[in-house]
Amino acid sequence: xxxxxxxxxxxxxxxxxxxxxxxxxxxxxxxxxxxxxxxxxxxxxxxxxxxxxxxxxxxxxxxxxxxxxxxxxxxxxxxxxxxxxxxxxxxxxxxxxxxxxxxxxxxxxxxxxxxxxxxxxxxxxxxxxxxxxxxxxxxxxxxxxxxxxxxxxxxxxxxxxxxxxxxxxxxxxxxxxxxxxxxxxxxxxxxxxxxxxxxxxxxxxxxxxxxxxxxxxxxxxxxxxxxxxxxxxxxxxxxxxxxxxxxxxxxxxxxxxxxxxxxxxxxxxxxxxxxxxxxxxxxxxxxxxxxxxxxxxxxxxxxxxxxxxxxxxx
Amino acid sequence: xxxxxxxxxxxxxxxxxxxxxxxxxxxxxxxxxxxxxxxxxxxxxxxxxxxxxxxxxxxxxxxxxxxxxxxxxxxxxxxxxxxxxxxxxxxxxxxxxxxxxxxxxxxxxxxxxxxxxxxxxxxxxxxxxxxxxxxxxxxxxxxxxxxxxxxxxxxxxxxxxxxxxxxxxxxxxxxxxxxxxxxxxxxxxxxxxxxxxxxxxxxxxxxxxxxxxxxxxxxxxxxxxxxxxxxxxxxxx
Numbered sequence: 001x002x003x004x005x006x007x008x009x010x011x012x013x014x015x016x017x018x019x020x021x022x023x024x025x026x027x028x029x030x031x032x033x034x035x036x037x038x039x040x041x042x043x044x045x046x047x048x049x050x051x052x053x054x055x056x057x058x059x060x061x062x063x064x065x066x067x068x069x070x071x072x073x074x075x076x077x078x079x080x081x082x083x084x085x086x087x088x089x090x091x092x093x094x095x096x097x098x099x100x101x102x103x104x105x106x107x108x109x110x111x112x113x114x115x116x117x118x119x120x121x122x123x124x125x126x127x128x129x130x131x132x133x134x135x136x137x138x139x140x141x142x143x144x145x146x147x148x149x150x151x152x153x154x155x156x157x158x159x160x161x162x163x164x165x166x167x168x169x170x171x172x173x174x175x176x177x178x179x180x181x182x183x184x185x186x187x188x189x190x191x192x193x194x195x196x197x198x199x200x201x202x203x204x205x206x207x208x209x210x211x212x213x214x215x216x217x218x219x220x221x222x223x224x225x226x227x228x229x230x231x232x233x234x235x236x237x238x239x240x241x242x243x244x245x246x247x248x249x250x251x252x253x254x255x256x257x258x259x260x261x262x263x264x265x266x267x268x269x270x271x272x273x274x275x276x277x278x279x280x281x282x283x284x285x286x287x288x289x290x291x292x293x294x295x296x297x298x299x300x301x302x303x304x305x306x307x308x309x310x311x312x313x314x
Numbered sequence: 315x316x317x318x319x320x321x322x323x324x325x326x327x328x329x330x331x332x333x334x335x336x337x338x339x340x341x342x343x344x345x346x347x348x349x350x351x352x353x354x355x356x357x358x359x360x361x362x363x364x365x366x367x368x369x370x371x372x373x374x375x376x377x378x379x380x381x382x383x384x385x386x387x388x389x390x391x392x393x394x395x396x397x398x399x400x401x402x403x404x405x406x407x408x409x410x411x412x413x414x415x416x417x418x419x420x421x422x423x424x425x426x427x428x429x430x431x432x433x434x435x436x437x438x439x440x441x442x443x444x445x446x447x448x449x450x451x452x453x454x455x456x457x458x459x460x461x462x463x464x465x466x467x468x469x470x471x472x473x474x475x476x477x478x479x480x481x482x483x484x485x486x487x488x489x490x491x492x493x494x495x496x497x498x499x500x501x502x503x504x505x506x507x508x509x510x511x512x513x514x515x516x517x518x519x520x521x522x523x524x525x526x527x528x529x530x531x532x533x534x535x536x537x538x539x540x541x542x543x544x545x546x547x548x549x550x551x
Contacts, residue, residue: 197421
């Protein structure tokens with residue numbers, strides 16, 4: 001029953017999203033909407049490894065940047081259409097995610113997080129020294145005029161909407177299935193999970209691959225959207241911070257948490273962008289994050305969850 | 315004698331210079347009630363960790379039901395029918411009591427009415443009223459029971475109970491013993507590690523004593539209890 005409701009909801013969102021560009025002429029809606037949806041994908045993708053499995057990935061920026069540059073590369077090399085760029089980015093992100101998954105064999109906890117942080121720097125350096133995709137100067141991407149949509153921004157907006165719906169559906173499916181239960185078990189206690197028959201390594205690799213693929217594909221439509229990409233912002237710390245702030249704010253145990261976190265944070269940022277200088281954005285994210293870690297460690301969802309029953313006398 | 319369910323041959327595990335388990339040989343027969351005693355640090359839990367695959371021994375072979383499992387990862391050993399409980403309860407926090415049991419059922423049992431099965435298990439250990447509560451809200455006794463129930467979820471053929479009774483009161487010990495006896499009556503081989511002597515004496519039909527990584531005594535509980543070597547280890551000269 002709930003599956004049908006979710007499916008119906010997703011379809012409605014997609015149909016409305018497809019019709020919106022023909023009904024609304026204000027381009028700002030799509031500029032802002034694109035960012036919000038991109039946040040939803042990043043947040044949802046991040047949570048599959050960071051939330052469900054408990055492996056905190058500080059390398060969100062590396063994956064988003066990888067996705068952007070995979071798209072740039074495919075566009076320059078073979079003039080690939082947007083869908084192919086997104087698919088290519090997802091594959092590249094999945095491979096990088098799989099590699100990151102193997103890291104969990106040797107390092108856990110905070111050491112894993114630090115290693116993922118280094119990933120961003122490594123990829124940044126590679127791109128800076130790769131002149132084919134523009135090197136440190138960056139690269140300009142002139143997107144062809146879309147056929148079914150009035151403008152390029154409404155086109156990438158819709159592409160991102162499809163991706164967001166797909167991401168949330170994947171995250172929800174994982175959470176409700178035996179995979180989600182296995183991930184939650186290994187998040188609580190890896191050894192005990194193994195002793196209960198859970199193939200922890202395989203599950204972690206799966207989560208890391210899906211997570212990487214989703215985050216990277218969120219970067220793919222960006223070159224069309226901004227028509228200019230350069231490494232300093234593509235691999236910026238802001239993305240990595242947002243990627244983990246959003247699920248933490250929303251709640252990491254359920255697919256709804258990252259969704260709420262992403263929508264909340266993107267609205268906050270939009271409000272800040274139009275009222276105060278953009279640099280303050282990051283400050284706001286930081287403050288909100290600190291606030292949540294202190295006041296609501298289980299995110300917004302945690303605030304509304306049932307409290308543990310009182311321990312009865314034996 | 316029939317083929318042993320578990321056969322340990324020359325297993326050695328070192329932690330740096332410390333030899334925690336020193337070329338141990340051990341055969342456990344199907345349906346046996348085996349107790350293992352020994353002072354702290356004598357290598358009991360490390361031996362269990364070698365059998366379940368949590369640590370890899372440097373030397374030796376372990377066979378379960380005739381097949382060599384020495385190189386298998388832990389989860390595959392669990393799938394073959396080796397279950398264990400942990401010395402310190404390790405519940406899956408963030409999940410309900412019922413969900414804790416669904417984890418092994420997901421991965422070990424092939425999809426047969428999981429929830430009913432899990433509820434029956436909870437009833438058999440007396441945790442049914444707590445099914446929907448978060449695992450972290452359980453009392454010490456309840457955690458022990460959850461630990462046992464989780465180990466039993468997948469209908470193991472060998473259960474290793476690592477100090478399941480530590481810190482329990484007498485009536486609670488009786489309760490846990492009853493569960494283990496019932497289990498063994500159904501044909502499950504049980505290895506019990508315990509410091510509570512009267513419990514292990516009551517339960518085991520065969521008793522081992524370990525000391526500095528070796529098995530120093532092996533026989534009927536009464537014999538081992540009066541073995542001079544064992545008495546020396548526990549009480550000094």
